[in-house]
Amino acid sequence: MLISLFITCYNDTLFPETGKAVVAVLERLGHSVEFRTAQTCCGQMHYNTGYQREAFPMMVHFLDVFDDAEVICVPSSSCVAMIREHFPKMAAESREADLVHRVEQVLPRIFEFSELLVDKLGVTDVGAFFPHTVTLHTSCHSLRSLHVGEKPTRLLEQVRGLKLMKLEEADQCCGFGGTFAVKNAEVSSAMLSDKLRCVLNTGAEICTANDNSCLMQIGGALSRQRTGVRCLHLAEVLAGTGGRD
């Protein structure tokens, strides 16, 4: 299967290792991956902050790039939520029938990374070896918008060498919230403190998730406080082979 990767602007710029890991996992499973270089951004940050006018051309650009892609893999739950929930609204509001149609056409072909593996490709064992203690943070978009449920957990449970630790208060937001983290930095920090306490209580060495935006928030504090715990995207955990390629 030819899988088209929407890496997202955020991963492209800040977390290229996540994209490389997605490619590694999918190729290991025997699929071809393409990266359409014209891609940029889904417009989430603009849309959620109130800049819908600026987000609109990004949606159109996304459609131009991905209109004819067979399967689109997105390693970011919040970007998938943006596309699924808000593209239809923006298209409807534009009153352009063609745009509405193009959004309708593309939506069923969009998969968050864990959805792609479990639902579309039907795999939970991706042949990974990752000898570390890991805890899973469930992003709010995964939980309440995508309803990915147990998919990331099922994938992690099949990883050889991995010990999965349960995270308490898993339904609580980490406090990132995009521009919320700087516009309401005090509240965001307070929420982050709670999340950090839960992560540290697991005793895990690594905190993983299917969204690098939460992980940048959690990981930023883990790093600042020199906790000796780090964050790693789910794809990077699943790409692990422990050098036994």
Added chain:
Amino acid sequence: MSVRVAEAATAPEFPKAAKQAIANTQLRHNVRHATDVIRAKRARVVDEIPDWEQLRDAGHAIKAHTLRHLDFYLKQFETACKNAGGHVHWARDADEANDIIVGLMRQYHQSEVIKVKTMTSDETRLNVALEAADIMPYETDLADLIVQLGEDKPSHIVVPALHRNKMEIRQIFLEKMKLTTLGDRPEDLADAARRYLREKFLRVKVGISGANFAVAETGSICVVESEGNGRMCVTLPEVMISLVGIEKVIPRFQDLEVFLQLLPRSATGERMNPYNSIWTGVSAGDGPREFHVVLLDNGRTNVLADAQSRETLNCIRCGACLNACPVYRQTGGHAYGSVYGGPIGAILTPQLQSMEHSQTLPYASSLCGACYEVCPVKINIPEILIHLRRRVVEQGNAPFSERIAMQTASFALSNSSRLSTAQKLIRIGQWPFEREGKLENLPGMLGAWTAVRDLPAVPKQSFREWWSARGTGKRV
């Protein structure tokens, strides 16, 4: 007598108020404990109902239908209430409502009033208007009494004194009830409140209530509560006045079967409220002999006019969204600078009061969606927050630096060559701040980030650069 509802105009911006709240360790401890207890109770009694989702759908549908035909149902309510011997008054805004109530007090030559379960009167600042007219209002709901005696403000829709703990309440009672001794067990505090209130229930001739629901077909008012103080308030006085927001109307008596399941389970985690009072007009020899309803608009028709945020008016004031909200759970209610705090306050206040006074409220959320998940009438609060943020931006009220940043980002993201260039520029721009792959101290807006977190430096190679170096379909 006129009191402007200008509270939010003088309230500090949310981030500043939140900063103060977050520094208050006692407040945070109290709020955390209280919301944890209510959330757990709610989860237990919601999980036991197999058709909870259908109930939510029904609540949403009834409210949507009512709001679509609000003019009809309000007039139906007015007719039914009058037929049952009640009087109906219409108030365009807070001042009109307060003037009507002060006028009624004068008409009946009364200078004291007992009040229960009326957050709407906090919205209109009725107590200020009454006191200015030399009329003494006594709050009789226990939590409202604590707030009133403490010269405080409510911090939660259902549990207005949630930010106070037992020992703080004891101190307030000791001072304000002028007691010489008072124990610190909940029973001791309840006993003190009972003695203080009973005397007023028996003496004061006018009662003021809010309404949880106003039934159009019968003209009935419904108030639910836990203490029985409300029951006394609506039965003992000679004159009863109910201040009712126009969105509180529901079409049929039977609709209560939906809402009287949704409300108690969502609000206090109870299967049923201990006291459910429903009364219709007046009955000779039973309860108040005069009954007045004041129907209040105060901005609600403006909310109704906006198709994208109209469902804000679905709210039945259960407070479940506050308890679920990770922002509210850190700050408590006062930071929202309004009688309505938490997620519902963040969407209601900016719509009821002019945007320039409350434009920071739609941003008081990480859009985590926990509020929408628990809302018994399915108000899509995150969507409405985004809608209101858009209004802030399009009315030109967003900070200048933010607008510049967003426009720059939108330019950089409009095509991939600009994005590549931007990635290279950031890499150059970050070098004075970079320490071993991390940025620990950034200027400007990003300083808020690096105050408590590191930021990863932009790596030397972006994904797209790696991809093109790799060559299509081949490993490097």
